[in-house]
Amino acid sequence: MAGFPIRGGVHPEERKLTSDITIMRVPTPGRLILPLKQHIGAPAKPCRVPGEIVYKGALVARGQGNVSAHIHAPCSGYVEDIIDWPAPHPSGLPTKAMVVINDGREIREDVSVPVNPFYLRPEVIAERVAQSGVVGLGGATFPAAVKLTLGQSHRTPVLIINGCECEPYLTCDDRLMQERTQDVMGGISILAQALNGPETIIAIEENKPEAIRLMHKAAEKFGNIRVMPVPTRYPMGSEKQLIEFITGRQVPAGKLSADIGVMLHNIATAYAVNRAVREGKPLTTRIVTVAGEAIVRPGNYEIPLGMLISDLLEFCGLKEDPARIVMGGPMMGQAIPHAGIPVTKGCNGVLAMSAAEVARRVEHPCIRCGTCVDACPMGLSPLTMARLLMRDKLDAAVDIGLKDCILCGSCSFACPSGIPLAHYFNYGKGELVSRAQQKQKDDEIKRLILGRQVRMERQEKEREEAMARRKAEIAARKAAQAAAEQADKPMEVA
Amino acid sequence: MIIPPSSPHIAGPNSVQTVMLMVLLALLPGTMSGIYQFGWPALFLFLITSASAVAFEATCLKIAGKPVSFFCMDLSALVTGWLLAMTLPPWAPWWIGVLGSFCAIVIGKHVFGGLGQNLFNPAMLARTILLVSFPLEMTTWIAPRPFGTPQSLDVSAGWSITANGIPNLDAVSSASVLGHVRTEIGMGHQLPDILVSMYDPVASAVGSISGSLGETSAVLFLLGGLFLMAKKIISWHIPVALLGSVAVLAAIFHLIDPLRYGDPLFHLLSGGLMLGAFFIATDPVTSPVSSMGKIVFGAGCGLLLFIIRNWGGYPEGMAFAVLLMNAATPLIDHYIKPRIYGHEGSAIGRYFRQLKRG
Numbered sequence: 001m002a003g004f005p006i007r008g009g010v011h012p013e014e015r016k017l018t019s020d021i022t023i024m025r026v027p028t029p030g031r032l033i034l035p036l037k038q039h040i041g042a043p044a045k046p047c048r049v050p051g052e053i054v055y056k057g058a059l060v061a062r063g064q065g066n067v068s069a070h071i072h073a074p075c076s077g078y079v080e081d082i083i084d085w086p087a088p089h090p091s092g093l094p095t096k097a098m099v100v101i102n103d104g105r106e107i108r109e110d111v112s113v114p115v116n117p118f119y120l121r122p123e124v125i126a127e128r129v130a131q132s133g134v135v136g137l138g139g140a141t142f143p144a145a146v147k148l149t150l151g152q153s154h155r156t157p158v159l160i161i162n163g164c165e166c167e168p169y170l171t172c173d174d175r176l177m178q179e180r181t182q183d184v185m186g187g188i189s190i191l192a193q194a195l196n197g198p199e200t201i202i203a204i205e206e207n208k209p210e211a212i213r214l215m216h217k218a219a220e221k222f223g224n225i226r227v228m229p230v231p232t233r234y235p236m237g238s239e240k241q242l243i244e245f246i247t248g249r250q251v252p253a254g255k256l257s258a259d260i261g262v263m264l265h266n267i268a269t270a271y272a273v274n275r276a277v278r279e280g281k282p283l284t285t286r287i288v289t290v291a292g293e294a295i296v297r298p299g300n301y302e303i304p305l306g307m308l309i310s311d312l313l314e315f316c317g318l319k320e321d322p323a324r325i326v327m328g329g330p331m332m333g334q335a336i337p338h339a340g341i342p343v344t345k346g347c348n349g350v351l352a353m354s355a356a357e358v359a360r361r362v363e364h365p366c367i368r369c370g371t372c373v374d375a376c377p378m379g380l381s382p383l384t385m386a387r388l389l390m391r392d393k394l395d396a397a398v399d400i401g402l403k404d405c406i407l408c409g410s411c412s413f414a415c416p417s418g419i420p421l422a423h424y425f426n427y428g429k430g431e432l433v434s435r436a437q438q439k440q441k442d443d444e445i446k447r448l449i450l451g452r453q454v455r456m457e458r459q460e461k462e463r464e465e466a467m468a469r470r471k472a473e474i475a476a477r478k479a480a481q482a483a484a485e486q487a488d489k490p491m492e493v494a
Numbered sequence: 495m496i497i498p499p500s501s502p503h504i505a506g507p508n509s510v511q512t513v514m515l516m517v518l519l520a521l522l523p524g525t526m527s528g529i530y531q532f533g534w535p536a537l538f539l540f541l542i543t544s545a546s547a548v549a550f551e552a553t554c555l556k557i558a559g560k561p562v563s564f565f566c567m568d569l570s571a572l573v574t575g576w577l578l579a580m581t582l583p584p585w586a587p588w589w590i591g592v593l594g595s596f597c598a599i600v601i602g603k604h605v606f607g608g609l610g611q612n613l614f615n616p617a618m619l620a621r622t623i624l625l626v627s628f629p630l631e632m633t634t635w636i637a638p639r640p641f642g643t644p645q646s647l648d649v650s651a652g653w654s655i656t657a658n659g660i661p662n663l664d665a666v667s668s669a670s671v672l673g674h675v676r677t678e679i680g681m682g683h684q685l686p687d688i689l690v691s692m693y694d695p696v697a698s699a700v701g702s703i704s705g706s707l708g709e710t711s712a713v714l715f716l717l718g719g720l721f722l723m724a725k726k727i728i729s730w731h732i733p734v735a736l737l738g739s740v741a742v743l744a745a746i747f748h749l750i751d752p753l754r755y756g757d758p759l760f761h762l763l764s765g766g767l768m769l770g771a772f773f774i775a776t777d778p779v780t781s782p783v784s785s786m787g788k789i790v791f792g793a794g795c796g797l798l799l800f801i802i803r804n805w806g807g808y809p810e811g812m813a814f815a816v817l818l819m820n821a822a823t824p825l826i827d828h829y830i831k832p833r834i835y836g837h838e839g840s841a842i843g844r845y846f847r848q849l850k851r852g
Contacts, residue, residue, distance in 0.1 A: 328501075364510045365611070379835050
């Protein structure tokens with residue numbers, strides 16, 4: 001089946017130099033730092049106290065609220081402390097993290113008995129996924145179980161498995177499909193089972209012929225699962241673009257893909273779901289592509305969550321001091337301020353880029369060439385939006401589509417003037433969030449003030465009423481007294 | 495703490511400088527052919543115009559307190575000067591070139607705020623100012639005198655023409671095809687009779703006709719434009735819409751009255767249409783940003799050009815057509831935008847999408 005054309009996009013140099021390097025396990029370091037927020041939603045709540053002994057795979061922090069995920073210990077040892085540690089975010093601001101010391105004994109927590117997932121009801125599958133703390137491993141980190149439940153509550157006739165890996169450099173999903181084909185396929189069939197057997201399409205970019213071949217072969221056994229090669233074009237792996245390419249339908253603005261009956265899961269998520277549901281193993285490791293010109297031994301590594309990037313870079317070797325360390329791919333990944341930041345669930349790549357590799361462009365004035373308009377997969381006018389944001393006209397920028405921007409960075413990549421367009425949109429979206437928070441705060445204050453006013457009025461009224469009652473009582477008493485006196489008088493007279 | 499830069503961490507191959515360099519490269523064959531046709535005076539005028547454009551750019555940057563070498567390195571002033579030289583009569587005196595560059599760079603560009611800020615195409619603005627201010631100098635065309643032929647001038651004679659003007663005007667002047675056609679039609683002659691003595695499609699295509707440097711070799715500018723399209727420096731929308739609308743209008747009117755209106759090929763090969771369609775109307779700064787907007791812009795240029803050529807006050811209307819559409823560009827950009835993903839879009843867009851789905 002040929003796809004439906006998508007708008008815009010760019011074609012960056014692929015640089016997928018690690019696509020032939022076998023996944024290698026990295027030994028667990030002596031100390032792991034597990035941030036309590038490795039997913040979208042509320043941070044997990046620690047359920048172990050400092051000093052407590054944990055086994056490998058033990059639940060150490062419980063997800064709380066509707067959208068959250070559990071966190072498990074990737075090694076056996078003990079909880080040293082719960083501290084503030086720089087978050088995997090450009091700001092490097094501290095967030096709560098649990099420090100786990102590895103005793104190197106690899107004692108496993110008793111895992112639940114392996115089950116045949118095809119005898120499980122969809123709700124039970126979602127529950128087992130939730131117990132294992134699986135989140136969207138493509139980078140979105142949305143809790144997978146929440147997504148499955150959402151898909152179960154809507155009618156979901158189409159399941160798309162995203163094996164596009166459209167970011168340059170990254171090859172971890174490619175390697176997973178090549179080396180652990182059966183496990184990935186198992187995960188896909190479990191996901192399909194959890195959604196009551198929708199039509200399942202595995203989308204893989206054409207630059208991964210080996211993965212396409214192997215997955216195609218593995219999919220032949222299943223009736224309703226098929227592989228669909230998609231053109232190599234960034235950002236094909238973006239949820240909205242991939243859905244349009246495969247189904248020809250667009251997710252309406254402000255709606256979820258579930259609203260049009262489509263669910264999207266990543267290859268690595270499918271692999272983690274397989275381990276979680278079939279073997280009851282929680283998510284404690286993930287495959288990460290380590291690449292960049294500053295790395296001596298680039299490759300695909302299976303890394304325990306919580307391992308510091310500095311430890312990882314030491315393991316892979318550094319040729320030079322990297323000019324920039326990026327978590328994720330080069331198009332949407334985040335530059336981190338220093339290497340003392342742990343690998344988290346959403347980290348699919350660690351790039352140590354040399355100075356020559358990093359785009360260091362001098363910014364020129366905009367020449368209105370419209371390259372950004374052509375590159376935008378969402379049909380926005382990046383140049384106009386950026387101009388408005390430069391002048392702090394946030395509302396005007398929202399009017400022309402700031403909220404629709406997916407921050408894919410195609411505009412910045414394509415701009416001949418080297419204008420950091422996506423940076424402005426990131427800023428604008430940040431402003432929107434803080435504005436919404438401020439509004440919530442203001443509303444709360446307003447509500448409290450209003451409540452107080454109402455309360456005061458009520459109290460005032462009650463007091464007045466009480467006073468009036470007392471007055472009436474006094475008056476009544478006086479009247480009674482007077483009446484009594486009067487009643488007495490005649491007696492006196494008499 | 496150093497705030498880490500935001501994504502993306504890699505960038506595409508194009509920069510303003512490479513874009514401008516590609517434009518210059520695409521202009522080169524047509525320019526060399528024009529200089530070959532008109533000899534030393536053409537070369538001198540070309541060099542003076544281009545150099546003075548860069549000099550005015552540097553002066554303006556200096557006055558504005560901007561980094562001079564940084565902005566001069568983007569080559570945009572050189573492109574403007576070069577394009578302006580393409581539209582001047584090749585034997586025009588030196589001061590036409592210098593004054594033109596002044597109008598283009600100072601009035602057309604830096605008064606608006608420099609690169610990217612101008613509303614009108616600087617080269618076309620300058621050409622229009624010169625045309626209305628110095629009608630004699632700006633309409634003195636000469637017949638080609640290629641290098642190596644007996645009529646060609648030597649260096650010193652060539653320099654004297656650029657420095658002091660043409661001494662014996664009547665002996666060398668020769669009307670351009672479009673100008674001649676306009677005069678003769680005005681005198682009541684019929685088009686086929688006029689063209690017999692004057693117009694040869696092959697000569698128009700290769701450029702051995704009188705006109706400005708950029709009005710001569712239609713084929714070389716077409717090739718240069720196709721090169722820019724292949725390199726994705728310009729998109730097809732403006733040139734195709736512009737040339738297409740001219741061709742369609744010409745075909746319609748030629749069918750109605752062949753004695754008065756030229757055929758499509760005559761219009762496509764004459765005047766500065768090729769240069770204008772590929773190099774001038776496509777100026778990114780002064781044309782719309784969306785693809786649909788570009789089509790409207792190109793078609794508008796074509797329509798205005800055709801109107802001016804046939805019924806206006808001047809034989810050629812490229813500059814006027816482009817300037818008028820430049821003025822309409824903010825309006826086009828305001829109303830014609832791509833549909834945002836997941837939004838309904840306009841009623842017209844919805845209608846077409848339904849048609850496509852069937």
